[in-house]
Amino acid sequence: MGKLKIAIIGCGRISVVYKEAFKNLSDRIEVRFAIDKVLDRAESFAKEFEQCSFSDRIEDLLEEDLDVVHICTPHFLHKEQIIKCLDKGIHVLTEKPLAITLQDADAIIEAANSSGRKFGVIFQNRYIEGVVKAKQLIDNGEMGKVLGAWSSLTWWRPPSYYECDWKGSWEKEGGGVLIDQAIHSIDLVQHLVGSKVKWIKGQIDNRVLKSVEVEDVASAAIGFENGCIYSLFATNYYTKSSPIQIEIMCENGIINIKGFDVTIEKDGERTTIEHNDKIESGGQGYWGIYHYYQIKEFYDNVIEDTPVKVTGYEGKKALEIVLGVYESAKESIKLEVSNQE
DSSP states (O other): OOOEEEEEEOOSTTHHHHHHHHHHTTTTEEEEEEEOSSHHHHHHHHTTSTTOEEESOHHHHHTSOOSEEEEOSOGGGHHHHHHHHHHTTOEEEEOSOSOSSHHHHHHHHHHHHHHTOOEEEOOGGGGSHHHHHHHHHHHTTTTOSEEEEEEEEEOBOOGGGGOSSSTTOTTTTOSSHIIIIIHHHHHHHHHHHOSOEEEEEEEEEOSSOTTSSSOSEEEEEEEETTSOEEEEEEESBSSSOOOOEEEEEETTEEEEEETTEEEEEETTEEEEEOOOOOSOOOSOGGGOSHHHHHHHHHHHHHHHTOOOSSOHHHHHHHHHHHHHHHHHHHHTSOEEOOOOO
């Protein structure tokens, strides 16, 4: 196989990360098409690459001979765009969240399975060096039983962040701080705990960002089938975007994550695994550089016909927790999770 022919749908804020990743991976890909509803944004992105066309219509992209499409569009558009690309025989890697309803998520997963194409969901922080090591230690039993977990996200999103036609709405964004920001820490916790969710008791509120209808703060207690209790807190009305903090308490030690550095305490020894900072990401510092690693791995999956790690099914796990917190909060109930696959 020669170089993969790549396209991107959505040339907004997150696209700068993809632009840098594409340049760093130019030995294996050719960027052929850029789509955005704002034509000037698509044109600006396309100018960074030779032989890259641009348009504001997805139909133009679907007429091209492409290997991989990256979906970087508003949440509510994911289902339609992903399925259209899969149906055309194109491999797809989408930004989180997979969708904004479980019904849409299931439709995407079904389309991916029936298409025979590779499909993945971006949860780049699973690729942090210390997270990879922590997952290995938990899975091989060295940390013992996982007893508890907590995560804290205290970020800042000014009113200007929501000055667009989709953010801040239940209909199009699907929620607020949980589905847009905290979904990454939620995914890391459930990934490390390695058990299905049994129940959720959550609360959400809009306390400060009154220009939007979605939550700007959320908290929850989440019970897993292995007995672990996860305490979740997230807000985006703090004065700055501080490093995310996560702790996983195990029988034989503790795993602490602060930003991209991971500290593992085990058998009386404390080891800090610092993150790699040698790759330019192009985005905000708190996004990290790990899009590059997940994108590179996805290309390897396509070229070598190997399984994708963060599949649609994997991407659905964090979404189920987010939507479970919303349902629990809105109905004022302790939500029992059925775990029907």
